[in-house]
Amino acid sequence: MTHAQMIQENITTSSERLYIAFELSNSKWKLAFGNGMKIRQKTIAAKDLGALAEEIAKARQKFKMADDVPIYSCYEAGRDGFWIHRYLESAGIQNLVVDSSSIEVNRRHRRAKSDRIDANKLLSMLIRYLNGEQKLWSVLYVPDVEEEDARRLNREIERLKKERTTHTNRIKSLLALHGIVLQIGQNFLEKLEEATQWDGNPLPPRIKNEIQREYQRYELIRDQIKALELERKELRESSKTVGRQMSALEYLKGLGPVSSRILVLEYFGWREFKNVKQLGAGAGLAPTPYNSGDSEKEQGISKSGNPRVRCTMIELSWIWLRWQPQSHLSQWYMKRFGSGGKRMRRVGIVALARKLLIAFWKYLETGLVPEGAVLKKI
Numbered sequence: 303m304t305h306a307q308m309i310q311e312n313i314t315t316s317s318e319r320l321y322i323a324f325e326l327s328n329s330k331w332k333l334a335f336g337n338g339m340k341i342r343q344k345t346i347a348a349k350d351l352g353a354l355a356e357e358i359a360k361a362r363q364k365f366k367m368a369d370d371v372p373i374y375s376c377y378e379a380g381r382d383g384f385w386i387h388r389y390l391e392s393a394g395i396q397n398l399v400v401d402s403s404s405i406e407v408n409r410r411h412r413r414a415k416s417d418r419i420d421a422n423k424l425l426s427m428l429i430r431y432l433n434g435e436q437k438l439w440s441v442l443y444v445p446d447v448e449e450e451d452a453r454r455l456n457r458e459i460e461r462l463k464k465e466r467t468t469h470t471n472r473i474k475s476l477l478a479l480h481g482i483v484l485q486i487g488q489n490f491l492e493k494l495e496e497a498t499q500w501d502g503n504p505l506p507p508r509i510k511n512e513i514q515r516e517y518q519r520y521e522l523i524r525d526q527i528k529a530l531e532l533e534r535k536e537l538r539e540s541s542k543t544v545g546r547q548m549s550a551l552e553y554l555k556g557l558g559p560v561s562s563r564i565l566v567l568e569y570f571g572w573r574e575f576k577n578v579k580q581l582g583a584g585a586g587l588a589p590t591p592y593n594s595g596d597s598e599k600e601q602g603i604s605k606s607g608n609p610r611v612r613c614t615m616i617e618l619s620w621i622w623l624r625w626q627p628q629s630h631l632s633q634w635y636m637k638r639f640g641s642g643g644k645r646m647r648r649v650g651i652v653a654l655a656r657k658l659l660i661a662f663w664k665y666l667e668t669g670l671v672p673e674g675a676v677l678k679k680i
Contacts, residue, residue: 319432320367322358322395323424324377324386325417334421335361338429343418351389376428378402384444398428403606404440449572452544455534456567456610462527469520476513480505490517534563544571547666554665555676556625557618564614570666578660585611587656603652615655622658630673631657 325332335342346353376398390397551562575581586607639650661672
């Protein structure tokens, strides 16, 4: 059962409730309070939890509510993350974190926009949602602190590797200015001292110093990556759920530690899915048909889910065709898309990615091996 469903089960149409909508920014928070009939708006400094508690107490008095009245709130997901949600839950307020891209907007070319208008809009949608309009917007599943923190390792390593590539390319570009090619690795600084230009003269001192400083930053990032990879290995050994799921995925031929780690830490290790529709939508692999009047076309996948999982599944689909050619999914792909052109095969690989993601989910949840898949020999 989702957090939103638990909230709705606790609500009765006759109960008195206080609603709060947050419009967040770096400097201030716009608060919209409501009781279903009246609205009260206040502005406080961002992250001022003491002022927030005072405004909630004043809202109770304004609406003549008891101190134990149930409170429901919402805010849009953004750079503040989930710490506000955790604070509100600890204070006894049942909160929803909403996907901002799922909020309906006026389609007029020119429309008024302000924090006051946005807060009122959120408040009205919160009331509608809690009164039964479940498809009004998308509510995010909030991971606990440990689950959220576990994802930082993969994401930091991914970012550091990009920075490392940037420094590598910069060093090679600086060397290319003087027609020099050097491999970046062991004894690079010694080779740099011995490097000469086309006429036998050494490198000019300033560009040599710049390359040395660039290489020092490269070494720092390299050492940080090694430390983080060691920490990531320890996380797998210490967490039973992460280790079990990663080992199960790696048991399938074609899957290695990198892809299984991304799928577990970013998706399967902390998300709960009720059906395959939620599974596909969470990775952005859900179809987006356009069917209006006589116009009917497919717009492609939504791309509104986790981009790391989506990219990994696209790569794994090509790998799956190579290492699991006798599996049911590979046979389905070859029968339907294998004889087509390049575009048809690229379209088909996205469809295979969604089916493969569903197969992995069932495999981890029930132990059902994808039909025809080959397991590694251990």
